[in-house]
Amino acid sequence: MLRTMVTQLLEHERIQTTLPKAKELRKVADRVVTYAKKGNKTGAVLAGVGVRTERELHKLLTGNKTGAVLAGAVVRTERELHKLMTVMAERYKQRQGGYTRVVQLGRRQHDAAPMAYIEYVDRPGELRPAQPPQESHMQRAAQAALRQRQRQLLQEYKQQQASRPAASSSSGQ
Secondary structure, three states, rough: OHHHHHHHHHHHOEEEEEEEHHHHHHHHHHHHHHHHHHHHHHHHHHHHOOOHHHHHHHEEEEEEOOHHHHHHHHHOOHHHHHHHHHHHHHHHOOOOOOEEEEEEEEEEEOOOOOEEEEEOOOOOOOOOOOOOOOOOOHHHHHHHHHHHHHHHHHHHHHHHHHHOOOOOOOOOO
C-alpha cells in the first residue's frame, strides 16, 4: 500500500488520505527523496526490485544499499522513478529534509476518520508556502570561520596602521 501511495504522491505531488496513513507515508516519501539525492540514474533504471510485503519494504529501507536501488524498490513506475531521480532530486538538493507536509482537513463524513493532505513542498500550487531550506552545519561553520578570519585581518590592519609613524601634516610652505 505504501509503495502505491508513494508512487501516486510522486505523480500528483499532493494526495488526500487518512491522517495515520499520511504520517506513515511521510516517512517513506522523505526517505525515497533522500535516496534519490544520493543515487545515480543508471542504478535507478536497473533497480526493478519488487517488494511484496511491508516487512520486505522495511528491511530494504534499513539495509545498506545505494540510493538509486532503494528508490527503485519503492516506486512502482519507470516514469515516476525518472521524475524522482531528476526533478525531485534537483528540486531538493539544497534542502536537508522535510520534503513533505501533512495538512489536516477534518473528519470524513461516513466514518469520522481524520483526513489530511500530504504534499511535497517547494512546488507550484502548494497549500501554503514552505519555509526556506536551512543551511547545513558545515555551511554555518564555514561562514563563522570566514567572519573570524575577516575580524582577524581587520585587527592586523589596524595594528599596522597604528604602528606606522604619523606623516607630518605640515608641508613646507
